[in-house]
Amino acid sequence: MTMTYPRLNRDGAEPLWMQLMRALRTKIDSGELGPDQPLPSEAELSDMFSVSRTVVREALRELVQQRLIYKVKGRGAFVSPRKTELRFIGSMSGSADDLRESGRRVTTHTIRQTLGEADEREAALLQIPLGEQVVRIRRLRRVDGQPWLLVDTALPARLVPGLERAVLENQSLYDVLRRRYGLEPAAADRWIEAVFPDREDAAVLEVSTSTPLLGIESVAWLDDNTRFEAYYALHRSDQTRFYVGIR
Amino acid sequence: MTMTYPRLNRDGAEPLWMQLMRALRTKIDSGELGPDQPLPSEAELSDMFSVSRTVVREALRELVQQRLIYKVKGRGAFVSPRKTELRFIGSMSGSADDLRESGRRVTTHTIRQTLGEADEREAALLQIPLGEQVVRIRRLRRVDGQPWLLVDTALPARLVPGLERAVLENQSLYDVLRRRYGLEPAAADRWIEAVFPDREDAAVLEVSTSTPLLGIESVAWLDDNTRFEAYYALHRSDQTRFYVGIR
DNA sequence: TCCGCAGACCTGTAATGACAGGCTAGCGAG
DNA sequence: CTCGCTAGCCTGTCATTACAGGTCTGCGGA
Structure with missing residues (x-):
């Protein structure tokens, strides 16, 4: 199978492994590399791009971490785009849409917008x-007037200048990011835990501090791997259950 | 600061980087390495354990990936105060494997296997x-000896004759379904909520009845849309957080 | 034709060396 | 005492080499 691959830029502006990773991801996204299609071996990739196996492995590691490819034990060894994918249908914007569709009234109220310095958690999540x-x-x-989801979002100010002054009332944050800043989410990680709210959060959500809630931490990133949004959301699971579809 | 570190086992039974990773993680879990406490530099670790920087970097990479430490540009990698966080990959068979890969010991104990008649919930979920x-x-x-996940699974007996007598100890149920019955999961729905366990479940999971847990309901089906598995799982989210990747 | 085994292929692991560039501490000048 | 600069430390990146052990393919014998 002969494939055309872009030549890598060696001016040091961008790591080789990242360029390679992007090149492979493009093939996967475009469908040129389909499900169960094995990638060339590490040695072959190393030859094709004239880079060391170190670089190849770095790129593959990143793709595995992004769950775009998976490893097959042994021969021919690497990968193919994942077929069984996690789809998170209950994503924040998706679920609101779903609820609206089923005849609920969904409103979003912005409690606070501020500019500040990244704390440790934000720095780690956003990789800044x-x-x-x-x-x-x-x-x-x-949802229908009932508090449902309390979200604390952090975004690198560099990527969204002026967002702290934008009017967000009843707007989808993702729409604003897309229209105003051209930011298009490519993927995200989420972690879910069961927690109790602190006094303040409990008051906002109109529950007691002994009501178990879902705590959802999320990081979203762009095509080029830049982390652009991190949030922690508290979700009243007595109102609705959190839905995850796996396809 | 002088710290005692275990000597690494070089018989090749376990990769050096994994042993090193575990050694560092132990320090972090025990609190010996606290928040904002910088780790030794890569070169120092490399000396201390008499391994190459390759090994050190591999171990650190894994710790970063597990979000137990975070990197600060320039000097030393810092330990984060974040609570221990394992990744539960929500994919169908991946979860236990992923944990094992990150150096945890995962065991599965079968508490009960019975044959019975579908109740209302099971009938609805399995569409029987x-x-x-x-x-x-x-x-x-x-995981590492700690109760982590309590799962009640129901499968239509028609699809898995004899399963109630199969030995499942420490086996992946999905492996058994695949090898023995040729059942290949195609997709699943999951719903997540935050709940308190009842007395029995709390005892099994070794928590109090006022510990908030994740309740996960799931239905999986085959290519031909047949529902073949429904379960309800209780997940100790103080141990790990539920991980969802969105691609 | 079928089966088994040897050798080729591939990944995982590990050591080593090298260099650029960022960050900091400490020294020296003002 | 303060400010600025430099040398040294540290990480990120990359190349090269080596070897063990698992997997697969194809050849040759039955």
Whole structure:
């Protein structure tokens, strides 16, 4: 199978492994590399791109971490785009749409928008230096008037200049990011835990501090792997259950 | 600061980087390495353990990936105060494997296997008539010895004849279904909620009845749309958080 | 034709060396 | 005492080499 691959840029502006990773991801996204299609071996890739196996492995590791390919034990060994994918249908914007579709009234109220310096958690999630400027947004989403989801979002200010002053009332944050800043989410990780709210959060959500809630931490990134949004959401699971579809 | 570190086992039974990773993780879990405490530099670790920087970097990479430490540009990798967080990949068979890969010991104990008649919930989820025979399996999964996940599975007996007598100890149920019955999961739906366990479940999971847990309901089906498995799992989210990747 | 085994292929692991560029501490000048 | 600069430390990146052990393919014998 002969495939055309872009030549890698060696001016040091971007790591070789990242360029290679992007090149492979493009093939996967475009469908040129379909499900169960094995990638060339590490040695072959190393030859094709004239880079060391170190670089190849770095690129493949990243793709595995992004769950775009998976490893097959042994021969021919690597990968193919994942067929069984996690689809998170209950994503924040998706679920609101779903609820609207089923005749619920969904409103989003912005409680606070501030500019600040990234704390340790934000820095780690967004992969930015500690103290870099971030825009923080705290929003409450209601379904049929009932508090449903309390979200604390942080975004690197560098990527969204002026967002701390934008009017977000009842708007989808993702729409704003797309229209105003051209930011298109490519993927995300989420972690879910069961927690109790602190006094303040409990008051906002109108529950007691001994009501178990879902805590959802999320990081979303762009095509080029830049982390652009991190949030922690508290979800009243007595109102609705969190839905995850796996396809 | 002088710290005692275990000597690494070089018989090749376990990769050096994994031993090193575990050694560092132990320090972090025990609190010996606290928040904002910088780790030794790569070169220092390399000296201390008499391994190459390759090994050190492999171990650190894994710790970063597990989000137990985060990197600060420049000097030393810092330990984060974040609570221990394992990744539960929500994919069908991946979860236990992923944990094992990140160096945890995963065991599965079968508490009960019975044959019975589908109740209302099971019938609805599996789309079978009320009263049809189902195999019920109750299993407890532990990570590093700690109770982690309590799963009650129900499968239509028609699809898995004899499963109620199969030995499942420490086996992946999905492997058994695949090898023994040729059942290949195609997709699944999951719903997640935050709940308190009842007395019995709390005892099995070794928590109090006022510990908030994740309740996960799931239905999986085959290519031809046949529902073949329904389960309800209780997940100790103080141990790990539920991981969902969105691609 | 079928089966078994040897050798080729491939990945995982590990050591080593090298260099660029960022960050910091400490020194020296003002 | 303060400010600025430099040397050294540290990480990120990349190349090369080596070897063990698992997997697969194809050849040759039955």
